[in-house]
Amino acid sequence: MTADVVIDIAREVVWVIVKTSAPLLIVSLVVGLVISIFQTITSIQEQTLTFVPKFIAVMAVLVLAGGWMLNDMTSLFVDLVKSIPQYIK
Known part of the structure; x- marks a missing residue:
């Protein structure tokens, strides 16, 4: 292997990491920025106010895009495993 x-x-691995x-x-x-602006406007400094909406938004995106992300990572792994004989030569 050269x-x-x-x-x-x-x-290729780094690109898949960035994409997923x-x-x-x-x-x-985006959610953090919106919550930060809201906190600045209302002068509310509650720590859970930033964590909970971010957590919910990230979980929603994970539910919506999780299949695509898993397929992308799986296809990379399968391609790497299939290419092992070429790399050994």
């Missing part, structure tokens, strides 16, 4: 192959595999984590991170960021 260095180019290892770099290609690493690049992006929806969760974006939703968490």
Whole structure:
């Protein structure tokens, strides 16, 4: 296995990680920003006010996009396992 192959595999793995984590991170960021603006406007500084809505939003996205995320990660793993004989040569 050459260095180019290892770099290609690493690049593909990192890309799948970015693709599958992006929806969760974006939703968490948006919900956190909205809650932060709400807290600033109302002067409410409750810690659970930021945690609970983020948790619910992330779980909702996970329910909605979880199948796609799992399929994406599974296909990467299957491709890597199928390619093992090529990498050994």
